[in-house]
Structures are given as C-alpha cells and as structure tokens.
Amino acid sequence: MNINDVILKTVSKAVVLIILTFGIYLFFSGHNEPGGGFIGGLVIASAFVLMFLSYDSETVSGALPIDFKKLSALGVLLAMISGIAPMFFGGAFLSQSFGYFDLPIFGKTELATVTVFEGGIALTVVGVVVNIILSISEDE
Amino acid sequence: MYLLIIAILIPFIATALIPLIHNRIGSLHIGWLVLLVPTALFIIFALQIPAISVGEVLNQTANWIPSLGINFTVYLDGLSLILALLITGMGSLVVLYSIYYLSPSDSFPHFYAYLLLFMGAMLGVVLSDNLLVLYVFWELTSISSFLLIAFWYHRKNSRYGAQKSLLITVFGGLGMLAGFMMLHSMTGTFSIREIIAVIGQYTDHALFYPAMFLVLLGAFTKSAQFPFHIWLPDAMEAPTPVSAYLHSATMVKAGLYLVARFTPIFAGNASWFWTITIVGLITLFWGAFCAVRQTDLKALLAYSTISQLGLIMSLLGLGSAAMYFGDGEQGALYGLAIFAALFHLVNHSTFKGALFMAVGIIDHQVGTRDIRRLGGLMAFLPITFTFAVIGSFSMAGLPFFNGFLSKEMFFTATVNAAGLPAFGVSAWGVLIPVIAWIASVFTFVYCMILVFRTFFGSSQLKKLDKQPVEPSIGMLISPAILCILIIGLFFAPNLLGDYLLRPALNGVIPGISGAAPQISAWHGFNTELFMTLGIVIVGTLLFLTFRSWFKIYRLQPADWTFTVLYNSFLKDLKRVANWITTHYMTGHLPAYFAYIFIFFIATAGGALLITGALSVDLMADSPISIYEGMLVAVMAVAAVSILFAKSRLTAILLNGVLGFSIAIFFVLFRAPDLALTQLVIETVTTTLFLLCFNFLPEWKKEDSPKRTKIRNALIAIGGGVTVTLIGLTVNSGELFESISGYFEDSYELAGGENIVNAILGDFRAFDTMLESLVLFIAGLGVYTLIRLKVGKGSGKDEHQ
Numbered sequence: 001m002n003i004n005d006v007i008l009k010t011v012s013k014a015v016v017l018i019i020l021t022f023g024i025y026l027f028f029s030g031h032n033e034p035g036g037g038f039i040g041g042l043v044i045a046s047a048f049v050l051m052f053l054s055y056d057s058e059t060v061s062g063a064l065p066i067d068f069k070k071l072s073a074l075g076v077l078l079a080m081i082s083g084i085a086p087m088f089f090g091g092a093f094l095s096q097s098f099g100y101f102d103l104p105i106f107g108k109t110e111l112a113t114v115t116v117f118e119g120g121i122a123l124t125v126v127g128v129v130v131n132i133i134l135s136i137s138e139d140e
Numbered sequence: 141m142y143l144l145i146i147a148i149l150i151p152f153i154a155t156a157l158i159p160l161i162h163n164r165i166g167s168l169h170i171g172w173l174v175l176l177v178p179t180a181l182f183i184i185f186a187l188q189i190p191a192i193s194v195g196e197v198l199n200q201t202a203n204w205i206p207s208l209g210i211n212f213t214v215y216l217d218g219l220s221l222i223l224a225l226l227i228t229g230m231g232s233l234v235v236l237y238s239i240y241y242l243s244p245s246d247s248f249p250h251f252y253a254y255l256l257l258f259m260g261a262m263l264g265v266v267l268s269d270n271l272l273v274l275y276v277f278w279e280l281t282s283i284s285s286f287l288l289i290a291f292w293y294h295r296k297n298s299r300y301g302a303q304k305s306l307l308i309t310v311f312g313g314l315g316m317l318a319g320f321m322m323l324h325s326m327t328g329t330f331s332i333r334e335i336i337a338v339i340g341q342y343t344d345h346a347l348f349y350p351a352m353f354l355v356l357l358g359a360f361t362k363s364a365q366f367p368f369h370i371w372l373p374d375a376m377e378a379p380t381p382v383s384a385y386l387h388s389a390t391m392v393k394a395g396l397y398l399v400a401r402f403t404p405i406f407a408g409n410a411s412w413f414w415t416i417t418i419v420g421l422i423t424l425f426w427g428a429f430c431a432v433r434q435t436d437l438k439a440l441l442a443y444s445t446i447s448q449l450g451l452i453m454s455l456l457g458l459g460s461a462a463m464y465f466g467d468g469e470q471g472a473l474y475g476l477a478i479f480a481a482l483f484h485l486v487n488h489s490t491f492k493g494a495l496f497m498a499v500g501i502i503d504h505q506v507g508t509r510d511i512r513r514l515g516g517l518m519a520f521l522p523i524t525f526t527f528a529v530i531g532s533f534s535m536a537g538l539p540f541f542n543g544f545l546s547k548e549m550f551f552t553a554t555v556n557a558a559g560l561p562a563f564g565v566s567a568w569g570v571l572i573p574v575i576a577w578i579a580s581v582f583t584f585v586y587c588m589i590l591v592f593r594t595f596f597g598s599s600q601l602k603k604l605d606k607q608p609v610e611p612s613i614g615m616l617i618s619p620a621i622l623c624i625l626i627i628g629l630f631f632a633p634n635l636l637g638d639y640l641l642r643p644a645l646n647g648v649i650p651g652i653s654g655a656a657p658q659i660s661a662w663h664g665f666n667t668e669l670f671m672t673l674g675i676v677i678v679g680t681l682l683f684l685t686f687r688s689w690f691k692i693y694r695l696q697p698a699d700w701t702f703t704v705l706y707n708s709f710l711k712d713l714k715r716v717a718n719w720i721t722t723h724y725m726t727g728h729l730p731a732y733f734a735y736i737f738i739f740f741i742a743t744a745g746g747a748l749l750i751t752g753a754l755s756v757d758l759m760a761d762s763p764i765s766i767y768e769g770m771l772v773a774v775m776a777v778a779a780v781s782i783l784f785a786k787s788r789l790t791a792i793l794l795n796g797v798l799g800f801s802i803a804i805f806f807v808l809f810r811a812p813d814l815a816l817t818q819l820v821i822e823t824v825t826t827t828l829f830l831l832c833f834n835f836l837p838e839w840k841k842e843d844s845p846k847r848t849k850i851r852n853a854l855i856a857i858g859g860g861v862t863v864t865l866i867g868l869t870v871n872s873g874e875l876f877e878s879i880s881g882y883f884e885d886s887y888e889l890a891g892g893e894n895i896v897n898a899i900l901g902d903f904r905a906f907d908t909m910l911e912s913l914v915l916f917i918a919g920l921g922v923y924t925l926i927r928l929k930v931g932k933g934s935g936k937d938e939h940q
Contacts, residue, residue, distance in 0.1 A: 034816060
C-alpha cells in the first residue's frame, strides 16, 4: 500500500464526517442563512465522492448500501409529491406554506413545507452526482 | 369531497405500490389484489347512478396551475358515467380473466402495473373537464397501450405493433392538442363547460374549423377510423385480456367519447355532420369487408372492432343533426342516432369482450387461433362455444341479443337521415342506409365464419398442438357474466336506457327532450325489420357460397394498402434522418462546440440587435476596486495559458483557477450562497475531469490548418463579446420588471430570510422542480451511456 493512500484514508475518515455535518447544516440553515437543498446536497455528495476516491468502490458500497440511482429518483418523487400535496388543501401545484410552532427543546420554531421540497432537491443532487462519478470511475 | 379526483388517482397509486408488494405476498397471485381496485372503483361509480340519472352532475376542482387556467377539474355527467362504468366494470372482468390467462413465465408486476396505469389514465380522459388535463391523460392511454402491446417484447411483431399504434395515436393526439390550443385562443379558457357556454359567439372565427378538424384527427386516430385503422390489427399482438380491454372495450372508445363530448361545441354544421358520417360509414364498410378475409381469429375480431367503431362514429355524425334543429320534433328524430350510438357503445363492449375472451380461451386451450387449423371444437369446448354463439349473434344483430336492439336503432337512424332536410342531403342520402345495409351483410358473414368455421365441421385434432379441454372455471366467469348481460339487456333494455343512456344523451346534446325512446324489440313490420331479414338471407347465401366469390379480395393489389404506405414512409423517414445526422454528427468535438456557439451568437446576439435592446451605460456603475482588477488579470492570464498548456493536468488546473476566481468574485460582491456553490461545484468537476483522464488517449497537439484556427478564434471572440454585451445590457437596461419585490417580501410571503432560497423553493419552485428533473434525466443518461452497452441485453429478443 502506498504511503500516500494511508494518509489519504486516515484524513478522509475524519474529514468525511466534518463535510457531512457541514452539508446537513447547510441544508437546514438554507431557509434563513446561506445554504439550501442544492448546495447542501452537493456538499454531501462531495463527501461521498471523497470516500469513493480514497477507498475502492467495493469497500464503500459494502459499508454504504445505497443505490444512488434510486436515491435520485426518490428525490425527484419527493419534490413532486411535496408539490402535489397542497392541491388537496385547495392550494395550487407547488404552493408552499409555513407556520410557527412551539416545540419542546427547540422552543418557538418555524416549520415550512419548503423543507420537504428542498429535501427532494438535495437527494436528487446527491444521487445524480455520485451516480455519474461512480459510473465513470467503474467503467472498464 | 375530492372523491372523484381520488378515484382517478387510486389506480396510479396502486401502480406505484405493485413493485413494492409483489415480492411480499408469497404464492398469492398479485392479480387478486389488483382486482380490488377496479371492483372498488366500479362500486364507487355505480353509487353515483341514482344522482346522475335524475340529471345531476358532479363537479370537483383541485387547483393545479391556476395562473395558466389549468385546473384538475373533474366533471361527472351521464356520458362520463357510462364510460367510467365500462372502464371499471370491464377492468374487473379482464383482471379476473387475466389471472387464469397469463402463464407463470410472464412478468405479472409489469402487466398489472401497465394495466392499472391505463385504467387511471382512461378514467382521467373521461372525467376531465380541463382540456390540457384531458390531453395528458389521453397520451398516457397511448403510452400504456404501447407498453401492453409490447408486453411480449421479445417478439418482433409485438414491438412493431406497439410502435405503430404509438406513432399513429400520438400523431393524432398532437393534432388534437393543437386543436385545443386553438379553442383556448378563441375562447380564453381550457374548461369544456365554459367553452360550451361561449362557443356560440365564435362559430365564424377563422380558427373554428381548423380546431374542429384537429380535434377530429385525434378522435379518428384513437378510434381506429379509416385510414388510421391500420394500427388496430397489429395491436392484436398484445395478450388477449389487453385486446379485450383496451382495443375493443375502452381505449378505442376514447375517440367516440371525444366526438360525443365535443358535439355541443362543434356540431350543428355540415362539416361536422359529413366528416364524421362519411368517415364512420367508410370505416364500417371497410372493416367488415376486410374482416371476412381474415384467417386469424383475433385479426378477424380486430377488423370487426374497426367496423363497429365506424358504426358508432357514423351514428354520432348522423345524430349531430339534432344540434342543428334544436329542441323539437325534428331534434328528437335525429337525436335518436346519438341514443343509438351510446346504446351500441355499451353493447359492443359486452359482446366484443365476450368474443375476445372466447377466442382467448381457444388460443389458450388449443394453441392456435388460425381458422384453417380449427374446426369441430363444439364437442370439446361446449361452454366456450356458447359464449362465441351469443357474442357473434349479438354482433350480427340477431334477436334475443342486445345487438339486435341497437342495430335496429342504427337502421332507423340511417333511414331517417336519408330524408334529412339540411346539410345538402338530397337524393344521395339514400346511400347512407344502403352502405349501412351492405356493411351489415358482411358483418353477418364474418360472424358466421367465426362460429361455424371454428366450432362446426370436422375436427383436425392431428394438426393441433394439444388436446382441447375447457379451461378452469375462473377463466369462464368473466365471459359468462358478459353473456348474461348480452341476453339481459335484450329483455330489459330500458333499465339501461332510463338510468344511464338518457342522462348521457343530455350530456351530448343538452336540451333535447324526447330523443330517448323506450327501447322495444318489436316495432311491427317496418323497413328496419325487413333490412335485418334481408341481411340474414343474403348473408347466409354469401356465407354458403363463400368460395365462389372469395376471389374479389385478390382484386386489391398486395402493395396497395395503407400499411405498405406507413412502412415505406417510416423507412424513408429513417433514411433521410440518418443522412442528415451523419452529415453533421461527425464525432469531432470542436465541430460540436462550433455549432453551439454559432447558434448562440446568432440567436442571442441577433435578438439583442434586432430588438434594439442593446444599451451599454457604464455611467451608473460603481467604481472598479483594485482587488477586482487583480482578479480579472489573474483570470485572463489563466484563460490564455490554457491555450498553451502542454499537458491535460495543467489545463485542468488552470481551468480550476478560473472557477475559483469566480468564487472569489462572488465573495467580493457579497453573495455567499453563490460563492459556496461555485466552490463545491468546482471541486466536484475537477474530480470528474481527473477521473475521465483514465479513459482518454495520449495528449497530442492538434495540427489544424490556419483557416480553421482563425475561424475558431472568431467564433470564440464572438461568443465572448455576445456574453459581455448581454451582461452589460441587463445591468443598464430596464427591459423587464425588477424582481427586487421578492427581496423585500420574502420573509412575509415565504417565511424565509434567505431570499435566494425563497425564490428557488417557493416563488419559482416550478423552475427548480424541472431543473432537478433535468438533472435526474442527465444522470440516468450518463449511466445508460456508460453502463448499458449494446449487446449486453438478453439474447432471446428477435431482431428486426
């Protein structure tokens, strides 16, 4: 094993965790601060890409049993369902709503349906980016 | 509250659930679970009969895209209810039948997913009030029909039939969409109800007739009217339950539904009357004439379906005269044709469904559908024989079966039409009953062929693959129910007439009272009865002397058919497309870039010049800071250096410099979101580039002639100048309404302080959704290109 690989693998273990945390933070902060579904998804995807680059893809696929094609399909589906749902409450397609609730622990919190929509976008981005990079790197 | 909307959505939801549950139900046949869906829906719709039969209508709306006038409006009147009951009722019987018909080697989840998809789409077609929603469901029925015809996709003929049906019906559907657009541009609404209310003012509009013919194009292609009928015989490659359901009972009725639905909008003029009547009569005759020569039982039934669809279509044409006369004695006289059309529509579904199921049993139990190999099956398949006799005799219009009643009404309508005092019907009008009579003689002949060639005569057991025996009871239930209906409707037709046909008639021609008669089998010795007697006598003679006049079918040259025309058109189309594509898709990447940039410069730059939007005003701009100047210098150096890079790695890194500099620009301009996005994208794309290096050949400098280099340089400079000019114009011009309103209101309107995301996720969420869809499709595209290579598929497919 190359000495560079050892360094890369050791560093990735720590860094992937940080990137993932940052990605999730970005996703949730997007409503009021810089961030959001697209950028959050992209950061999470880059964490996965780092894992696939530093280890071989069989190892990662074994530890991380996610079919990224299905993940991206799920994302699109989620975004669409979040758009269709308001039609059953008299709203138009893709209309979003929000409200302020008193939750335990969090206190007064704003909950918005746009988070579901953004979640769909994030899953699509993660799925597509990782899927493209895996497809190319695994080609023989 | 949204009962009907949910009723349309239930089949779609069930479709989505099938792949999730089919592995978890053990040995239980998934068809039994699927059967619950149409049965439950049938009960839901049947419960609406009491309200609808007294003239009520149900109208439910869910907002979809209200800003464009597109709403999911569901409208249930008598006409929609008949179709909805047919779709769910026949759907239940067909699902039950298919449980015993399909062989264990077939993929059940696919079959039932497609079938449910079709059921939902078809319900959507007959219940939608909004034209665009109707159009979407309409095309969805074509797509699910395509999937079902190609269900045994390893067969070459299945793929051919599926493609043919898709091309023809979608072609007509697109024409129909154009017609809908014209209706919208005339009336300003997509709602059929609202169009009916205001169309009176627009009958002189220049778009009125084009819209009418385009809508009819959609109806004729879908309902397999001459000359678009050629797709239906090839659609018989589908499994028989599908033929019974889509290609005789429901989907091909969509065109008839459309004509009936649009009668209040377009009818009352000579064009509508003649187009539909003539096309219907030609189809009626040609279908019956061609059915006689068929040797495959399913092909015979396909042509017979074409013929019967033509019959109903011509009735809808004849009945449109009632719109011309309005309420009154004459209106009632001609409105009878519409009543007959609706009656025959129901009857046709019952007897043709029973016949298809009987033929399916023969195919399933005997192993062939070829009349030349069949014969004497009565002794082996007595129950199936009974079904075939009931179905055929009903289709031939013989008494004691429901087909007799509607056939007599059809003759009444044609005889009435011969004396129509409008639309230029004069002496020629007598042709209408004559053609109807001749076509009915042929109908009688092929009905007799179906029964006597298959079940009588000497049996040819040696030629058969297996010894025929009756199938299991499950396969017999569905055709038995249909046969009971066929006979039951003969003895109690007014039950159907009062509760369903009368309200449906009001849906087609509103305000016509008295056109819905009490149906009775005996009218005394009138013209219609003598027409039927003549058919039986002449038909029997023709059937007995079949061999002596069969030669007339050889008069038509073999290559003078519409199918030959279709095939050669498709072949030429492929050849021309291939010729064009090979000339510009050279496989040379710089050429592709040249196309893209030249097109961009021409359209974007051209538009800038032609519209006079170009305005560069640097006076109001803020001063350029020293950092910005330095950054531009760095970017310029990096960009120029790429041209002289000696290795790929250098080029990619320099490209990265460009990307990261842009990110710094965003930081300078206080756009943290964009800076962050740009940084991550730059990282991911650089990784992607490096990965791709593995697969690229050795780097070598390309030696292109000087002329090419100059041309490329000019294109590059042109592209850069165009982008710069557009940027400056956007900055200084006041072309569009400012979006800064969003900036101020985002917190109140969307509850978010991050205006970028409020725009992406809320104000312009539709754009974002479509973008994520594009991203998804692009991802799938990359995956398919790389992973699914040609030749990797299963080897059992027959190749063209």
